Amino acid sequence: MKAEIITIGDEILIGQIINSNSSWIADKLVKNGIDCLRITTVGDSINSIKKAIDFAFKDVDLIILTGGLGPTNDDITKKILCDTFNDHLISDKEVLKDITDFFERKKRTKLLKLNKDQALVPSKAKIIRNKMGTAPAIWFSKNKKELIAFPGVPYEMKSLFGLFLNDFKSKYKLDKIVNKTIFIRDIPESKIADTIKEWESALDKRIKLAYLPRPGVVRLRLTTSGCNEKQLNTIINKELDKLKNYIKFYEDDINLNLILHDFFTNKKFSLSVAESCTSGLIASSLTSIAGSSKYFKGGIVAYNDKVKATLLGIDKELILQKSAVSEEVVSAMASKVAEKFESNFAIATSGYAGPTSNTKNIPIGTVFIAVKTPENICIQKFLFSGNRKIIIEQAKNKAFEMLIGEIKKIK
Numbered sequence: 001m002k003a004e005i006i007t008i009g010d011e012i013l014i015g016q017i018i019n020s021n022s023s024w025i026a027d028k029l030v031k032n033g034i035d036c037l038r039i040t041t042v043g044d045s046i047n048s049i050k051k052a053i054d055f056a057f058k059d060v061d062l063i064i065l066t067g068g069l070g071p072t073n074d075d076i077t078k079k080i081l082c083d084t085f086n087d088h089l090i091s092d093k094e095v096l097k098d099i100t101d102f103f104e105r106k107k108r109t110k111l112l113k114l115n116k117d118q119a120l121v122p123s124k125a126k127i128i129r130n131k132m133g134t135a136p137a138i139w140f141s142k143n144k145k146e147l148i149a150f151p152g153v154p155y156e157m158k159s160l161f162g163l164f165l166n167d168f169k170s171k172y173k174l175d176k177i178v179n180k181t182i183f184i185r186d187i188p189e190s191k192i193a194d195t196i197k198e199w200e201s202a203l204d205k206r207i208k209l210a211y212l213p214r215p216g217v218v219r220l221r222l223t224t225s226g227c228n229e230k231q232l233n234t235i236i237n238k239e240l241d242k243l244k245n246y247i248k249f250y251e252d253d254i255n256l257n258l259i260l261h262d263f264f265t266n267k268k269f270s271l272s273v274a275e276s277c278t279s280g281l282i283a284s285s286l287t288s289i290a291g292s293s294k295y296f297k298g299g300i301v302a303y304n305d306k307v308k309a310t311l312l313g314i315d316k317e318l319i320l321q322k323s324a325v326s327e328e329v330v331s332a333m334a335s336k337v338a339e340k341f342e343s344n345f346a347i348a349t350s351g352y353a354g355p356t357s358n359t360k361n362i363p364i365g366t367v368f369i370a371v372k373t374p375e376n377i378c379i380q381k382f383l384f385s386g387n388r389k390i391i392i393e394q395a396k397n398k399a400f401e402m403l404i405g406e407i408k409k410i411k
Helices: 020-031 046-059 077-084 093-105 113-119 154-171 189-195 197-201 229-243 256-267 281-286 305-310 316-322 327-341 388-407
Strands: 002-008 035-042 062-066 089-091 120-122 126-128 137-142 145-150 176-185 208-214 217-226 271-275 296-301 345-351 366-372 377-383
Touching: 002 020, 002 046, 020 035, 020 062, 020 154, 020 176, 035 046, 046 062, 046 077, 077 120, 077 137, 077 145, 093 113, 113 120, 120 137, 126 154, 137 154, 145 154, 176 229, 189 197, 189 208, 189 217, 197 229, 217 229, 256 281, 256 388, 271 281, 271 327, 281 296, 281 388, 296 327, 305 316, 316 327, 327 345, 327 366, 327 377, 345 388, 366 388, 377 388
Parallel strands: 002 035, 002 062, 062 145, 271 296, 271 345
Antiparallel strands: 089 120, 126 137, 137 145, 176 217, 208 217, 345 366, 366 377
């Protein structure tokens, strides 16, 4: 079964709000065996909405509308649905009671005509009552096609969607859709594609493959559908067994934060950070996990050379001779911050994330990372690609990977 999501609202088109409804609905559709063919956004225009609905009916079995069911003049979805299905509006006593009860709970006893008009619903539609707002969901069935319209308020839509889905699944026998996502670290997307091209060209035709890159990690998602879930999993696992001959991958996303959290909590070691180009991202990531105060002592964002000298105590001559972005300076940063916070371990970063570099000799994306342990200091130089945000994210991930590599050596 194929579906299209149509979101309605000028506020989405002008970027005033983010269309979070569509991504949430699409996820629920796929998990329940419904293929989302398209996501369309249209403004509060009768012509645009009609065209979108007519176009969708040519391709899909299920149309899901969100928005345009409110009490104001730009909420025109009900009128369009009546035109589309040759219907008219009638007053629904149960919906009116829901609206009245809703206003009483809000300590607003006087209903305006606009509020009462929300109880006007198409006579031929199935109505799903809204206990969390004033606009019900409106469900039409015609010629083995389904259209359901939800209010655009996210928490109202989510509540109503669950009720709709239960009824929809009892009406239709849906295929199972099985997704399997694997993770490949530290290899560019283009390099991965080239490495596995032979495997990809021979991939079972029942499987769709998608590349989903993010800084430091490329996810590969394999998707197939059918009536037998066990058989679908077998099909995917068989192809993954073949893939092992081409490239190393992980079947679970590695949460570097949790690995570090478990280590430092169990070993009762401590950690501090001195950050330049990562601008506090490492410290922020560490403290995002509850309980990190047991081992994370603190950090210093030494973003300019004066701070490196005054707060960390880095020799000014060393910075002048070697530059702030150097192996020698990042090593000194790690040592000094460990000393200052009396920590067993320390991370230090210094580099150029862009868009400019302070020297022609050091390209943008150059980052030095130092990890200090009770036994030594490990320093690595990296040349990351991407924009400023991506470079900083990659630097953070690499710092964690280096630290994990060093703690694995601790007996």
